[in-house]
């Protein structure tokens with residue numbers, strides 16, 4: 655259907671058409687390559703072999719393809735201020751047929767979506783029907799708070815592998831890249847508050863993700879990112895997150911120079927969060 659090397663080359667050529675001076679774009683290329691690698695690795699660990707592991711890898715490579723158009727059109731990665739990037743990724747791949755470029759024998763034309771792109775063959779040719787549906791579903795759902803109940807088990811498995819791989823690398827992105835370099839010049843409309851609200855802390859205590867509608871401050875945004883750990887499905891993902899250590903650094907009270915990062919009240923809440931996440935990571939296997 656495709657080979658990894660060729661698909662990665664197509665991806666890098668596609669990304670290179672965008673502004674590589676833009677730090678948002680460069681980080682997104684790195685994130686994508688990491689998510690592809692993690693997806694393939696998780697699939698192998700789960701006993702998905704051969705074609706399935708390759709396919710999981712491909713979904714990692716393509717899941718954020720819409721990020722490049724999002725940055726070009728809106729200058730931000732903040733979905734609430736622009737577009738749902740997962741929907742845009744799936745639309746570009748399956749409605750504008752960008753997917754065809756990544757499949758063996760698919761058209762190799764260059765060009766940006768909506769910019770004279772000429773992939774006008776049948777939709778996602780070379781991708782068997784059920785795989786096309788799995789790919790589109792997994793990519794569309796990769797950033798949603800939760801997966802819908804009615805997914806069949808095979809689609810769910812691919813969607814979960816992708817979501818776990820994505821979250822694993824998001825901890826690295828958040829811990830290692832300054833806020834402005836992650837979201838772009840159009841800032842999220844975050845206020846500064848002294849402490850996280852009872853609603854946000856209830857999510858922490860109940861071990862669930864924080865819905866976007868109830869997080870209003872930068873601190874609540876930070877808590878919400880850490881709470882993504884509660885949604886990790888597979889033991890291999892939770893182990894990888896612990897081994898990589900990025901989440902641990904997000905839960906730190908002090909910076910590398912030993913200075914307290916948060917106010918006293920926020921530090922207390924970070925302690926609660928860290929305790930809950932550590933407890934959960936250890937006991938949920």
Ligand SMILES: [Fe+2]
Nearest residue numbers: 717718796797
């Ligand atoms: Fe994404």
